Amino acid sequence: xKTMRLLMxxxxxxxxxxxxxxxxxxxxxxxxxxxxxxxxxQNNFRVIKAGAVGTSHxxxxxxxxxxxxxxxxxxxxxxxxxxxxxxxGKSATLANTTYSKSTVYLILFSVPKVxxxxxxxxxxxxxxxxxxxxxxxxxxxxxPPAH
Numbered sequence: 001x002k003t004m005r006l007l008m009x010x011x012x013x014x015x016x017x018x019x020x021x022x023x024x025x026x027x028x029x030x031x032x033x034x035x036x037x038x039x040x041x042q043n044n045f046r047v048i049k050a051g052a053v054g055t056s057h058x059x060x061x062x063x064x065x066x067x068x069x070x071x072x073x074x075x076x077x078x079x080x081x082x083x084x085x086x087x088x089g090k091s092a093t094l095a096n097t098t099y100s101k102s103t104v105y106l107i108l109f110s111v112p113k114v115x116x117x118x119x120x121x122x123x124x125x126x127x128x129x130x131x132x133x134x135x136x137x138x139x140x141x142x143x144p145p146a147h
Contacts, residue, residue: 044123044124045121045122045123045124046121046122046124047119047120047121048083048085048087048092048120048121048122049083049084049119049120050119050120051117051119052079052082052083052094052117052118052119052120053079053082053115053116053117054075054076054077054078054079054080054081054082054115054116055075055078055113055114055115055116056070056071056072056073056074056075056078056113056114057070057111057112057113058070058071058111058112058113059109059110059111059112060109060110060111060112061108061109062108062109063105063109063110069112070101070112070113070114071114072099072114072116074114075099075114075115075116076094076116079094079116079118079120083120087120087122090122091122091123092120092121092122092123093120093121093123094116094118094119094120094121095118095119095120095121096118096119097116097117097118098116098117098118099114099115099116100114100115100116100117101113101114101115102115
């Protein structure tokens with residue numbers, strides 16, 4: 001009976017050690033690689049979705065042998081996929097973008113994760129200005145020269 005109880009305690013302790021882990025998390029605020037200068041202080045945009053989120057997961061055996069990588073490109077693609085609407089043909093971009101990187105480390109493997117959070121905005125074309133009104137030019141009547 002004591003042997004069975006000792007085996008259970010050792011087995012439970014072993015399971016706790018195998019399943020125990022730790023996590024690491026960093027947050028970065030970075031600009032996208034393609035930049036454009038647009039003034040968002042005017043009423044020239046509309047918010048398509050505020051706080052849109054996309055994630056990318058990876059897997060590393062023993063924490064060093066990568067089988068799948070987590071990256072920002074896949075996280076952005078996931079964000080666009082979860083918008084619920086197509087941005088095809090629209091002048092849309094990500095604003096207030098934040099990238100978070102975290103990793104859960106377990107004894108046999110680790111799971112890296114990249115999360116991108118942003119506001120998706122669409123730029124609106126300002127209404128074209130009305131063309132100026134041009135009044136017809138009337139030239140004064142000039143009498144024919146007298147001979």
